[in-house]
Amino acid sequence: MKIRGDILRTYQSIHTWTGIVTGLVLFIGFYAGSLSMFEEEISHWATPSSHHLPQIPADKFDELILKASSSFDKAQQDFTVNFNDNLSPLTWSEKGGGRGLQLNHVIRHATLSEQGELVTQANLTNELGDLIDTLHRTAGIAGKIGHEDVGVIVLGIAAILYFIALVSGIIFLLPTLVKSFFALRTNKGANRFWLDSHNLVGIISLPFHFIIAITVVVFAFHDVFYGGLSLAYGDEPLFERGEKSKVEYTIDQLPPIASYLKKVDELTEGYTVKSLDFSGLSSSRPSVGITIINHQAMMRNNTGDFIYMNPYNFEVSFSSVQMNEEDVYTPLVASFFSLHFGGYAGDLGRWLYFIMGLLGAFLFYSGNLLWLEKRRQKQAVQTKANRFMACLTIGVCLGSILAVVTTLLASKWFYLIDVQVNNHYLTCYYLTFFAALTYTFSRGASRSAIHILYALSIACLFIPLTTLLTIALPSLALWEQEPFPSFIFEFVTLVFAAAFYYGALKTKHRAYYGEPNSIWALPVIKVSEDLADKALSSA
Amino acid sequence: MARLSADEKIQPHWWLKTLAGIVLGLTLAYAIVAIFAWYGPGGINAPVKVQFNMWLITPIWLLVLSLSYLFKTGIKAITYLGAANVALYALFFFLRWLS
Numbered sequence: 001m002k003i004r005g006d007i008l009r010t011y012q013s014i015h016t017w018t019g020i021v022t023g024l025v026l027f028i029g030f031y032a033g034s035l036s037m038f039e040e041e042i043s044h045w046a047t048p049s050s051h052h053l054p055q056i057p058a059d060k061f062d063e064l065i066l067k068a069s070s071s072f073d074k075a076q077q078d079f080t081v082n083f084n085d086n087l088s089p090l091t092w093s094e095k096g097g098g099r100g101l102q103l104n105h106v107i108r109h110a111t112l113s114e115q116g117e118l119v120t121q122a123n124l125t126n127e128l129g130d131l132i133d134t135l136h137r138t139a140g141i142a143g144k145i146g147h148e149d150v151g152v153i154v155l156g157i158a159a160i161l162y163f164i165a166l167v168s169g170i171i172f173l174l175p176t177l178v179k180s181f182f183a184l185r186t187n188k189g190a191n192r193f194w195l196d197s198h199n200l201v202g203i204i205s206l207p208f209h210f211i212i213a214i215t216v217v218v219f220a221f222h223d224v225f226y227g228g229l230s231l232a233y234g235d236e237p238l239f240e241r242g243e244k245s246k247v248e249y250t251i252d253q254l255p256p257i258a259s260y261l262k263k264v265d266e267l268t269e270g271y272t273v274k275s276l277d278f279s280g281l282s283s284s285r286p287s288v289g290i291t292i293i294n295h296q297a298m299m300r301n302n303t304g305d306f307i308y309m310n311p312y313n314f315e316v317s318f319s320s321v322q323m324n325e326e327d328v329y330t331p332l333v334a335s336f337f338s339l340h341f342g343g344y345a346g347d348l349g350r351w352l353y354f355i356m357g358l359l360g361a362f363l364f365y366s367g368n369l370l371w372l373e374k375r376r377q378k379q380a381v382q383t384k385a386n387r388f389m390a391c392l393t394i395g396v397c398l399g400s401i402l403a404v405v406t407t408l409l410a411s412k413w414f415y416l417i418d419v420q421v422n423n424h425y426l427t428c429y430y431l432t433f434f435a436a437l438t439y440t441f442s443r444g445a446s447r448s449a450i451h452i453l454y455a456l457s458i459a460c461l462f463i464p465l466t467t468l469l470t471i472a473l474p475s476l477a478l479w480e481q482e483p484f485p486s487f488i489f490e491f492v493t494l495v496f497a498a499a500f501y502y503g504a505l506k507t508k509h510r511a512y513y514g515e516p517n518s519i520w521a522l523p524v525i526k527v528s529e530d531l532a533d534k535a536l537s538s539a
Numbered sequence: 540m541a542r543l544s545a546d547e548k549i550q551p552h553w554w555l556k557t558l559a560g561i562v563l564g565l566t567l568a569y570a571i572v573a574i575f576a577w578y579g580p581g582g583i584n585a586p587v588k589v590q591f592n593m594w595l596i597t598p599i600w601l602l603v604l605s606l607s608y609l610f611k612t613g614i615k616a617i618t619y620l621g622a623a624n625v626a627l628y629a630l631f632f633f634l635r636w637l638s
Binding site: 011013014163167218221229231232233234238326330332333 | 572573576583585589631635
């Protein structure tokens with residue numbers, strides 16, 4: 001396909017500049033997004049199994065709720081019923097809680113003993129999964145403007161530029177696309193290989209990237225967009241206001257739990273109920289949020305679909321699944337969410353999204369490397385700007401991953417020392433991140449890339465070792481020996497340990513045997529014997 | 540293809556084109572969405588349609604913004620996008636006046 005040269009050059013500049021400005025924050029957003037596909041599993045992995053109380057048979061839930069609400073005032077307003085075998089049957093907030101990230105959220109778990117007695121315990125919730133999700137949404141940029149996170153706004157702006165980068169990338173790739181789509185030229189130097197793989201990954205995952213770019217902009221700026229839209233609606237209200245009920249409800253009027261399961265069966269097809277989230281039970285605005293799962297359906301989120309209703313009269317106030325034939329917009333809107341969160345194709349879909357997210361991170365990382373190569377001088381010492389960007393790329397990208405892996409590694413140890421784990425997670429992440437960044441700027445990009453990759457490999461290796469230790473030493477056995485599938489986490493970290501080790505070897509090879517004028521080159525130091533002797537005699 | 544002379548080529552004009560794309564692209568997206576909101580399937584009161592409308596803004600806006608750099612000059616970008624805005628808003632208010 002032929003495109004005018006001036007158009008190509010225009011869009012090449014746009015691609016370069018939008019890419020280099022946004023690459024680093026998007027890198028963090030993408031790899032953390034990959035991890036957040038398994039947010040619930042990560043939190044579950046990190047939580048000591050003793051925190052969860054044993055599940056009870058389905059017909060005992062009403063008895064449990066009755067006993068819990070008569071013994072605990074807090075359980076008369078809000079509680080959650082879980083049907084998952086690995087979670088406590090009933091939980092409610094003891095301290096903290098509410099929307100957003102809660103580092104000091106204490107919840108009380110309740111179950112029934114075999115004799116039918118109420119058994120409860122209170123624990124600090126584990127927010128590791130939520131923290132990774134927050135890292136995904138904000139790239140680790142702290143602070144708030146009003147009630148919005150600064151990081152979310154930053155990523156929203158970055159996503160606008162990222163959309164432009166995608167369009168411009170396609171435009172200036174078009175003329176050579178057909179010819180060199182699947183070409184991965186390894187024989188034309190490292191630079192060509194990076195470029196080919198950057199293009200290949202970009203093209204094959206293009207639909208995914210467009211979806212992500214658009215959804216991120218919407219997630220960041222939906223309030224602003226609704227504000228503008230209200231002008232077009234004129235006197236028509238944007239949202240129907242729920243009529244305020246005059247009826248004051250109390251918890252003893254609550255219908256049996258089985259009636260909600262029956263209601264969900266009537267309303268939907270093929271869905272099973274995962275949990276019931278009751279709130280405001282003894283008030284005039286009671287609500288129950290029902291999380292439902294159907295791996296055959298396109299669910300709004302990878303953790304499920306939702307139905308919100310009044311728990312006393314079953315009136316549906318909001319649902320992410322289609323309730324009738326005329327309701328064409330609910331599934332359309334849900335599909336936008338689903339495409340971002342990977343809520344379709346079940347576990348396979350989640351693993352695919354995990355891989356696509358990592359490939360996305362690779363796209364930004366390789367883009368930065370290409371930028372650095374392009375501006376390279378044909379001399380050993382590169383410009384200050386180039387060195388700065390190289391350090392920033394290594395420090396931010398690898399530093400952030402190292403910080404997350406270190407936090408994952410430290411997680412089980414925190415439980416052995418202290419119970420305020422969530423605050424420790426934050427400290428650990430930022431300490432490691434800034435330490436890695438400082439190290440990169442003091443030692444140079446090339447050397448620190450090798451060292452951080454080694455550190456990553458070791459940290460990944462120590463995660464399964466920690467798990468082995470908690471199993472082997474009974475005094476550390478906060479985590480029961482879990483059934484086989486939970487070792488997937490440990491297995492994945494082993495794969496990554498190997499990948500990072502291989503990366504370190506390749507980076508080292510490039511530093512000593514690659515293009516000597518590259519920003520990644522390190523001077524080859526020949527340790528001759530007389531030098532070693534000199535060192536010995538002077539000591 | 541004949542070689543283009545200097546003034547036949549696209550001029551950079553980054554600031555003007557970006558500004559045109561951001562501001563006029565957004566208002567253009569709103570115009571299209573406003574027409575769809577009132578006269579698209581389901582009309583203005585269809586359930587959940589307001590969310591769908593809000594979702595439509597971003598892809599239209601960003602596509603216009605991305606392609607704004609194809610205008611030869613910044614002034615042309617403002618002129619054409621401005622004219623498209625006027626036309627679509629005129630259509631919208633005409634339709635509203637009719638109904």
